[in-house]
Amino acid sequence: MTDKYELAQIFKNIAVLLELKGENVFKARAYDTAARIVEQMETELTAATVDKALKGVKGIGPAISQKIHEYIDTGRIRYYEEIKAAVPPALFELVRIPGLGPKKAVILYDKLGINSIGELEYACRENRLVALSGFGLKTQAKILQGIKYMKKYQGKYILSDAWPVAELIAAYIRLQPGVEEAAIAGAVRRRVEIVDGIDIVVAVSASASLITALQEMPGVEKMETGETLDLTMASGIHCRIFPVPPEKYGYTLFYRTGSPEYLAKLPQAARPAGIGLTAAGLVRDNKVLETPDEKSVYTQMNIRYVEPELREKEYDMEADNGSLRPLLIDEQDIRGIFHVHTTYSDGSHSLADMAAAARKRGLSYLGVADHSQTAVYAHGLKIDKVYEQRQEIDALNSVQPDFLILAGMESDILPDGSLDYPDDILAQFDFVIASVHSAFRQSESVMTRRIIRAMENPFVTMLGHATGRILLARPGYEVNMKEILAAAKDTGTLMEINASPYRLDLDWRWHQIAKENGIRFAINPDAHAIDELEHMRYGIAAARKGGLTAADVINTRPISRILHILQQKRKK
DNA sequence: GCCGTTTTCGGCCCGACTGTTTTCAGTCG
Structure with a gap:
């Protein structure tokens, strides 16, 4: 299998090894x-396309170009295999620990003979790191913390690593003879932000030919057959396949979708209908009922259908059954988006290209929000660049009356809660997203106060990624979310649902609490390249989990209303 | 390894933060 993502991963690995x-x-x-460039190529990776796509691209020189060709021709890169063999695998493993970089990892390997993460954890507990020069008690504690965090999430994947793969596998299964239906179940179907694998339920009368087909499916590394079929994909992700006869399909899909906590709420609710729930299926009068589809499961239990995204322990059945539940927000509701980066700061594509891509997706407006001046690492915009960008936006807007580029900014919230430009500059933007990008380790009260102070600024339209978490990599900063939401209500500040699958921040578990406060949301892709506009599907999934409707999200408003909505707060 | 030129070699984004030091090195974003 040769694809650009695998090649990009090889280049990333080479960088770490070096x-x-x-x-x-x-x-x-x-x-x-080079890894970033390859990943963001807009064409497939073939000998015919690669020269054209990469010709004259800054960052691809003769040596890397040769390696790309070697990969296309042979599927491997000898240089990579050589340096991989020359570096102990343990070192490669150790640098995955947050807070532990290459320099310190090498010292641990050389001086303490640490050969695995397990050994390192043991050495920390024995207090053996403090004796090394350059290490101390705090470093040791930080490494231990990093290991703890890693272990917690071993074998776990963010949704974007699982969902697209699950869709491909389900589509492949549907093509097989004898298969009547196949659907994604489990946490992926519920759109949980972190999953431990993929579950797929298949309606099939005889599974022999399915097993053969799965063995031949691209990307399968290992397969164990039994009542369920367990696949291990080349990426390491596990996929559990549940083949069942068609008359059990509906119940199995329902049962395997879960969550266990949601399912546990049901026996009591189904009792008035004389229905029991067992592992074998719905039972009435000691007889297992036929459930060819999932809707029939709910009909026979005589309870209302619940969207998969809502089937969590947080689901309140009593509240839901007693009220009219409006439709959850859907991809079709989205009219425009905010928070994309361009080459003005750290984006990969130009303003014009990002706008064209948004328009091509059927959107009618795009809110550009590059980084502000303090974010030096991201080439944040000095004030003269802000004006330059504004001019380009005005020029683009003047030639396309049916599409609107909104001039925004993602302004850093400085450690004291002030913003990154004076108010007279902020006032010139159509909208401002305020985000924390530095001094993450302030105490909860200081951080909370800092963010609230930023929200009190009349020109701050919305709060960006409210906790700063990076899923599976970094917990969010300490913050009192209840106070933040109360301040959002008081100041009329919108909350961002950062749709990057690495963030999904504000967490969906806060959405209803915010909504009850009368707070509205913006689902923002935080895209740094055209293909990251696709992040929207994860943000929408999160909003659905949070029980949000089109009315709760400003991206559903038409072009004619959007500027007014963005500027409501400053007119208060 | 790549780039650009005052071109074949020197610089590459850079500042904050932290923990270790006793003036700095490593990590991160």
């Missing part, structure tokens, strides 16, 4: 850059 070998860090960075 750092571990102690080579020139800029050489390592060159491979990191």
